Amino acid sequence: MRTSVTIRDTGVSVVHVLRLVSEGFSYEQILKANQKLIMSDIMAAADLARQVIESLQDDQDQIEIHHEIRFAFSRGQFLSMEKLREKYPRAYMEWSDREDQRLAEMFQKGGRIVDIARQHQRQPGAIQARLRRLKLIE
DSSP: OOOOOBOTTSOOBHHHHHHHHHTTOOHHHHHHHSTTOOHHHHHHHHHHHHHHHHHHOOTTOOOOOOOOOOEEEETTEEEEHHHHHHHOTTTTOOOOHHHHHHHHHHHHTTOOHHHHHHHHTSOHHHHHHHHHHTTSOO
């Protein structure tokens, strides 16, 4: 059985706070959702995680993180890349020259941003940003 490490007398676990931080929630969002916490509680959770990692290391050990975590911001909340790609499978993927050509053609033929976005499997804001980059809109 695992023991939960909680912050002070709040009943909020350190793992819960660290999970929220890793999911991209701001400190302000964490404090708003967990009103028993104060800013120093979040810092204490991070410090505990640091201490645990340091205790696992020898002087010669090196820990590297090779996992990239990406987030998107939508309507005041952070979304994980996996969640975002459920709706927009090509979100934040690199654009190919062929995609740029298709985008320009669709836009110049009067295509609506939302329709172009659906065809490209990308967010409407990404389509607008790409059109600006291609100097097709200001």
